[in-house]
Amino acid sequence: MSDVTDPDCTPQTESHAIATEAATTVATTLKALAEPLRLRMLSFIATAPTGEACVCDLAALTDVSQPTVSHHLKVLREVGILTSERRGTWVWYRIEPGYRGAVATLLDSFAPAALEAPHRRQALGGLQAVDPVLDRMATELAPSFPGVHVDVVQRIVRESYTGLARTAKVSAHLISLAERFARQRLTDTTREATTSVPQVLFVCVANAGRSQLAAALMHRYAGDRVTVRSAGSTPAADVHTGVREALANLGTTDAYPKPLTDDAVRAADVVITMGCGDVCPILPGIRYEDWLVGDPALASPAGIAAIRADLDTRVRGLLADLLPDLTLPTT
Template identity: 65%
Template sequence: MNHTTHVPDETCATIPPSPAEHTMGSDAATSLAGTLKALADPLRLRMLSMIATSPMGEACVCDLTTVAEVSGPTVSHHLKVLKDAGVLTAERRGTWVHYRVEPALRGAVTTLLESFAPATVDAAARTAPLGGLTDAEETLARIAGRLSDECPQRDPAAVLTVVRESYTALARSSAVRAHLVVNTERFARQRLADAERAVVDARAVPQILFVCVANAGRSQLAAALVRRYAGDAVVVRSAGSAPAADVHRAVRPLLADLGAADDAFPKPLTDDAVRAADVVITMGCGDTCPVLPGKRYEDWVVGDPALASATGTRAIRDEIDRRVRALLAELLPDLPLPA
């Protein structure tokens, strides 16, 4: 009788990957470290912010000397560091050299300035522990019941789904858990209204949607200014492609001055909000906003108040105010506006 011995085929054995195989490669880490080292200077970050948010997308040494009380040669040195690291490109025109963000890095620079930097600043200032609901489902069911009464034409089950989705979306990023229930109801009510408007096409009044990355500064200010000037003559929404945990600290006093501090909270961008809008204003996130036919789109190049000084934040508010009044003058020619 023959006995066959089976030898395991080592080539078929499943070998779990080593943790080291999931880490960043040495070459990539070295390259990234060099770029981060070039960025790791407060003045360079401010200069990069100025270039990235300039209406023309560029700046020269004469512009950048206004960022801080430093000499032209010092500014030129910092620009050279950023250029050598591949972050900036340079073009000489006459006696001046103009600097732009390297096209291949525009998305990365936008993420750095619009998402990572504000989140870092806010996280450093946040000390209060986060709390949450112990029984979310019961609370969400009550919210859905109230909204179903307001929207009798909608299936109650569909309303509950919208409420749950709204809660999940806000809970994922919100740092203000004490207001999470109230904000969930507000957000769900907005979403239901937007969905109804998109289907019914009820255009009794124009609807404006302001979209930025974090929905924590510029878009909130723009929406608050529209409400201040137009009231119920316009429906206004704001949203973010990557909502922040909370409204930026520097922006809260400005919203309070406009009477909008209690109503402002970061919200994610939804397709229904875009469909319901007549005018969509992007503020640094145009590539992430759906482009639908029949909508008016504008991209407002405005600085980010999250990282600006107090004076800079007010200047940004004033620039947004100017643009808002110009927009409302077009949409509502008979609306009285301050000069």
């Protein structure tokens, strides 16, 4: 029997797939990473304040013997991800400079996406006849922002709904969250920097851990004396499970991931990024800082507590600069 050729399927004359040699090299590197302890050690090194870790520190991550830890480090070193240097009786490990960007992408973007993928739901079709609901929302919001044209209000409402719906796990509260997000964006759009209290924007990849914790800490300490926002370059479907308890302890029970928008950046006096690379537009007159803080998505309860403590110290330092007269509680 002869083969049947689909007339709609035309073979490509030029292959766009990765070359075999390159694929083999990449696969070897990925195979070296495909081990939980190696990923934990890589995460520890990547988020260490000095960018390096001693083998004794890495051994404390697990109950396996130190020779086993050394074996895993050797595997990562042999594929070129790590470099090592002996100082006295200990060996110190760093991420090879050429791999730093790739490791950041792995830990800050790919890992959270892999954890959340089984739980993602398509929410865009979750409501029937959503257009009239959004139109009514825009009509109700418009009087609160008389300086904004109704067409702009409608656009922001629809963008807010769509941005949240892309990653939402469930649609039961999507309309109410979209209304809150749209109101926040409209407030930012009409903000007058010269007469407003300082506004701080915390940005991480998923807006499900670090940025939420930092925002909650700042709000707890400063209250209405600082306007606090948080956002994600690639927002998650929900706040990380391990972070919810920490947020609840700070009095925040209604946090939800939000996409990064230009109006949030333009309205900010200070933008704090945490592991999201160069996604934030750089605008004149805005103060930018990048905080090297561990990702709680992959952290143990003790790790989340350490990340919270790190953020607490950083937030206190920022507030001491923004509001010198603010009295902060002792820790």
